[in-house]
Amino acid sequence: MTDRTYIDIHVLHSVPPSNLNRDDAGSPKQAVYGGVRRARVSSQAWKRATRVAFTDELHLPAEQLGTRTKRISSLLARRIAARTGLDDVAAARLGTALLAQDLNIKAGKKETETAYLLFFGINQLDAIIDLIAERAEELAALADDALTKAVADLPVREQLTSGHPIDVALFGRMVADITSLNVDAATQVAHAISTHPVEIEFDYYTAVDDQKTAEEDAGAAMIGTVEFTSATLYRFATLGVHQLTANLGGDTNAALDATRAFLTAFVRSMPTGHQNTFAHRTLPSLVSFVVRDDQPVNLVSAFEKPVRSRNSGIAEESARRLAKELSRAASSWGVTPLAVASVYEPNSDQNTDTLAAFGVPHSLDEAIASVLQAVRGRLQEPA
Structure with missing residues (x-):
């Protein structure tokens, strides 16, 4: 039997002008939170991007994956x-x-x-x-x-x-007509939202007919618009390692391998909406893995009051807010992490004490290795 163990994943991720995940009208998805309009990327979009990353970036063999x-x-x-x-x-x-x-x-x-x-x-x-x-x-x-x-x-x-396969074990399966085929998901993924208010903007574009001569109409052969926004997103997911282990038949080594794959792919993945138009592929500014034995804790309330920072930038202020909320969750509510491993790079003029809740900075590989070490001791062979 495996002790109840969760790994919360907190990510701050700044993206330039982009339309990562659009609605039925082609607009970037949005949500109202804290009384203001935020950019939003659906959980389904980022789960799909994570699954694609298993193949395209981690090069996991097909026999380990689902379709x-x-x-x-x-x-x-x-x-x-x-x-x-x-x-x-x-x-x-x-x-x-x-x-x-x-x-x-x-x-x-x-x-x-x-x-x-x-x-x-x-x-x-x-x-x-x-x-x-x-x-x-x-x-x-x-x-x-x-x-x-x-x-x-x-x-x-x-x-x-x-x-x-590991992605079925991670994301679960629901077949309404054949409930015996259902698999409880080991992961929960939140909709990513911006830590600050956003406005939707429009890009007016034209296309020129290369074969027109100078004597012909010099106007554009095609015109159009595409909507976009830019944002610093707060992304959250949680992984129940105990459920993942159960889904993989109690194989603790397989569970650890799947955990490593999910942590890596979720952090590094990016939805591909309008990617050729905006080339929006960026890497996060901060990642924090938090190991718990009580319950997952989404820290989005750090941004219920939207960030409005003109001096130090949105990402820096968002990091300070997130660290404060992580500390508050432990001090006020008693949900104290078993371990924390984070990836970030404090600026030289930044008071690093404000980010102390994240621990010392690591590389992504080091942070994941630290998390796996903390989790490994909690995994037991099935009785």
Whole structure:
């Protein structure tokens, strides 16, 4: 059994003019907090960016990761064909029979799709194929009724409820019609909001037709506008290491590897909305990992009164506010961290005592190593 252990992740992240995450009208998402309008990036957008970072930045192997798709049937059929040598039609028929027995996954509007997105691991599909690989040709030769009967007792559901990839273990899975496939998420991710008020601005742009001659109309061939904002964002997420360990079958080494991957990817990731227009990829100005054994603590209340700093800058003042709120949570409410490891670089003219709650500055790798060391001692092999 694993003791209850949380890792809170607090990030201050300044982005230049950008439209990271837009609404249905194309505007940057916003929220009213503390009586003023803030820039906002949805939790879904940053979770997606984190998942992409697992592959693009951390280069984690595909067998450790999941995929979210309506095309589980066709994906399973292709892997059956590649593994067993069956033709596409026979592989699709066999795959459909496997998924239909006891799962009852509903078909979507398109023949090749399910009615809803399913989040699963490629390794879990391979585990399903393991059940029939040695007699695939024999099963494919059966009539429909005989095939259904032949696969009826195979533990297909068990393959999708164990051996989870790390992103399913982290972010969970919800299938309303098949509750036995549900996985409780080990992470919670807040909507990122600006620590200060923002206004939406408009970029008026034109495009010139390169093939026009000097004698022709010299006007633009196309004109348009795109909305943008710039902000110092407060980002928060929390990871329940105990839940992550349970989702990974009690494998503490796998849980530590997944924790390292999540901490790294969440901090370094960035949503890609309008990235070619704004080139908004920046790195955080401050990251603080806080290990707790009581409850997660979102420190957004540090910014309920919006930051309005003209002298030292928004990010510096936001860091001071965040440190003060971290200390207040411990002194006033008794939620005292087990460990704190932070990444920041105090300015030479800054009173470092104001940031003492963050501890001494580390590099990102050092901070994560410190957190993992604190967590490792709390992980126990399952009884």
